[in-house]
Amino acid sequence: MSNNVITPVELRHLISNDADVHLIDVRTAAEFESAHIPGSYHVPLDTLSEHRDEIKRHLTQPVVLVCQSGNRASQAGEQLAAAGMENVRVLEGGVGQWTMVGGDINAAGQKWGLERQVRLVAGSIVLISVIASLFVRPLALIAGFVGAGLTFSAVTNTCGMAMVLSKLPYNKGATCDVREVIAELTGTPTPPASAQAS
Known part of the structure; x- marks a missing residue:
């Protein structure tokens, strides 16, 4: 394109x-x-x-x-x-x-906008999981999962989180x-x- x-x-x-x-x-x-x-x-x-x-x-x-x-x-x-x-x-x-x-x-x-919402949700998940991992170490994996998802999103030029967020009443x-x-x-x-x- x-x-x-x-x-x-x-x-x-x-x-x-x-x-x-x-x-x-x-x-x-x-x-x-x-x-x-x-x-x-x-x-x-x-x-x-x-x-x-x-x-x-x-x-x-x-x-x-x-x-x-x-x-x-x-x-x-x-x-x-x-x-x-x-x-x-x-x-x-x-x-x-x-x-x-x-x-x-x-x-x-x-x-x-939807992309700003994605940044808020992804950032919040990473922040909360990193803080929570101070008490329960395996929760750090959640931050890695979000990072992998964002990487996949960039490589494929798609965003699963955006698709999910677009279905919420706020975006209707x-x-x-x-x-x-x-x-x-x-x-x-x-x-x-x-x-x-x-």
Whole structure:
């Protein structure tokens, strides 16, 4: 996906010159509701994974995938590329880098992003297990287990802890109906519920 990366500066230029570009934010509902790039559409990573073929069938315009740091957007890009989409790019550095270069943002709250939550949980587990190992030595193994998990996460560009945390009520928000998002992106009416069920 390295050749399909777009920098925040390039994206700002693209948005101002190409009305057909679509931004798809693959973060959790809570992250999206807390802050997102104006004009972006919300399709969480797990939902996008389930509907990638449907998205490919309907979206022919340029698409830029967005997350907090670029990792989840890269995963989404790989999944869409595997489905045959060639019009997809990933925002380098995600929303974090976008805001650092002064990009516009719609901010509505102060909920922690998923990656920050992972750092809090992983750090807390390591800290508690190291302190507890002063009294019960084998508990130090827990810190090693977390370290191994973080290493695996970096090597595979996946994160099991993030997947688990994304399911918590704190990270839930309005659900995403992919058909409605596709209808908005393509400018076509949403099919009636009976047609969607068929």
